[in-house]
Amino acid sequence: MIISLVVTLKKSVLDPQGKTIQSTLNNMGYKSLSNLRQGKYFTIELNETDKSKAENIVKEMCEKLLVNQIIEDYKIDSIK
Amino acid sequence: MNSSIIVFPGSNCDRDMQVALEKLQFKNTMVWHKDSVLPKSDLIVIPGGFSYGDYLRSGAIASKSNILKEVIKLANTGVPILGVCNGFQILIETGLLKGALLRNRSLKFISTDVFLKVENTENKFCSKLKKNQIIKLNIAHNEGNYFTDKEHLKEIENNGLVAFRYCDASGTVSEKTNINGSINSIAGIFNSNKNILGMMPHPERMINKEIHGDDGLSIFLSLIS
Numbered sequence: 001m002i003i004s005l006v007v008t009l010k011k012s013v014l015d016p017q018g019k020t021i022q023s024t025l026n027n028m029g030y031k032s033l034s035n036l037r038q039g040k041y042f043t044i045e046l047n048e049t050d051k052s053k054a055e056n057i058v059k060e061m062c063e064k065l066l067v068n069q070i071i072e073d074y075k076i077d078s079i080k
Numbered sequence: 081m082n083s084s085i086i087v088f089p090g091s092n093c094d095r096d097m098q099v100a101l102e103k104l105q106f107k108n109t110m111v112w113h114k115d116s117v118l119p120k121s122d123l124i125v126i127p128g129g130f131s132y133g134d135y136l137r138s139g140a141i142a143s144k145s146n147i148l149k150e151v152i153k154l155a156n157t158g159v160p161i162l163g164v165c166n167g168f169q170i171l172i173e174t175g176l177l178k179g180a181l182l183r184n185r186s187l188k189f190i191s192t193d194v195f196l197k198v199e200n201t202e203n204k205f206c207s208k209l210k211k212n213q214i215i216k217l218n219i220a221h222n223e224g225n226y227f228t229d230k231e232h233l234k235e236i237e238n239n240g241l242v243a244f245r246y247c248d249a250s251g252t253v254s255e256k257t258n259i260n261g262s263i264n265s266i267a268g269i270f271n272s273n274k275n276i277l278g279m280m281p282h283p284e285r286m287i288n289k290e291i292h293g294d295d296g297l298s299i300f301l302s303l304i305s
Contacts, residue, residue, distance in 0.1 A: 013227065014261075016187050065144065068137060068173070070229060071180040 001046050001054045004077035005062070008039035013071045041077075042066065051079055081304050083108045083123040086151065088142045093128035093165065093284060100284040101125070104300045113145040121159060123303055124151055128165030128220075128282060138181065138223045139169030148174055160204050160303060161276045165221055168268070168278035177271055177278045179228035184221070185261025191220040193292075194259055196244040196267055196281060197251055203274040206243065208302040214251045215244075215295035217281035219259070224280040226262035226269070236269055243268035243277055 009015045015037045022036035044061070048054045058076060067074045083106040087094045094110065101108045101123075109119045118124070131142035142148065148170070155161050155176050163171040171177045184190055198206055198213045209215070228236070236242055244267040246260075247253045258265040260280075268279030283296030 013182070014185075016183055016185060016261075020187060065140065066136070068140075068180055070178070071182065071227060 001048055001051065002078075002080050003042075003044045003046065003054060003058050004079075005042040005044060005058060005066070005074060006039055006077050007042070007062075007067055007072050007074045008037060009071055010073050054079055081106050081122045082120055083125060084111045084118055084121040085109075085125045085127055086111050086113060086147055087127070088113045088129070088131035088145065090131045090133055091127050091129035091166070093282065096282075097125050097127045097164070097284045100287045100296065100300055103287055104297075104304055106300075106304070111147055113142065113147050116146045116150065118147065118150045118154065121154070124154065124159060124161045126151070126161070126163040126167030126170050127284075128167060131166055131170065134223075137169075137173065139166060139171075139173040142166075142170045143173035152176060155271075155276055158273065158275050162205065162299075162303075163276070163278040164282055164284065165219075165224075165280055168280055169223065171276060171278045176276050177269060178232050179226055179269070181223045181280075182225040182227050182261075183223050184225050184259075189220075189222040190224070190259060191218075192259070193218050194267070194281060195247050195249050195251075195257070197247040197253060199242045199245060200240045200270070200274075202240065203243075203270060203277070205270075205277045205299055205302055207305060208298045212251065214247065214249065215298070216286065216293055217283055217296055218285045218292075219281050221260070221280055224260045224262070226266045226280075228263060233263060235272075236266075237264065239272065241270045241272065241274070242266055243270055243279060244281070 018037040286296035
């Protein structure tokens with residue numbers, strides 16, 4: 001199975017990189033842009049056919065290594 | 081006194097640390113991250129650098145290495161552990177210290193001397209310092225912006241677990257002197273038993289009056305007393 005995973009900074013955590021990207025886009029003329037936050041995207045291939053098992057494995061990976069839960073949130077984007 | 085310095089691919093302050101420790105007669109061993117046995121140590125140091133190229137998050141990969149399992153075991157028995165810069169980031173990633181080190185507020189790598197206010201001296205690392213003493217050390221980092229949740233912040237502030245704060249030469253702590261944007265200007269913290277110190281500034285770079293200053297010596301002197 002292929003799992004797509006998105007990791008973003010929590011809303012309460014300042015995202016200076018996102019802010020800089022946002023102000024650059026604002027300067028480029030995108031005046032309607034009101035907020036931008038950046039994150040990480042992972043594609044994880046597992047030798048696993050059971051969807052819920054795969055989801056649990058990825059969740060465990062997130063909690064053990066991929067995500068620092070003090071500052072980051074994660075969301076499984078898709079499981080195929 | 082026996083010390084061990086843990087070396088990862090990408091560590092670059094390990095030898096400076098060795099010079100500092102040996103200057104104070106520590107019998108030091110360099111320990112490679114793949115090793116699974118630690119020599120008998122009265123102090124374990126995780127030095128600065130860019131372990132594993134800062135992949136994923138600074139310190140995240142190193143925190144899962146073989147030798148760190150041993151370091152965690154010894155840390156829990158009370159052995160003093162010092163993590164400097166990337167070493168602090170690694171200690172955070174192991175969970176031995178709580179919080180996170182975010183990118184500097186300015187988004188710039190900052191390499192400069194800073195003034196620090198000593199916040200707590202009732203511990204193994206700062207006994208030769210005085211409370212509120214101002215010391216000058218050097219920082220060189222991109223991710224040193226300390227952050228933690230409200231609950232933990234309250235816990236470290238109320239229990240004397242903040243080691244140092246960024247300040248100016250006169251000791252004023254303000255947003256202006258908060259060089260990297262750290263919450264409450266925190267430059268270093270202890271665990272609840274105070275046998276683990278994580279700090280962004282580099283004491284090993286200030287060990288000689290003739291070469292830029294020796295304010296870092298007090299930390300190593302505290303450890304041998």
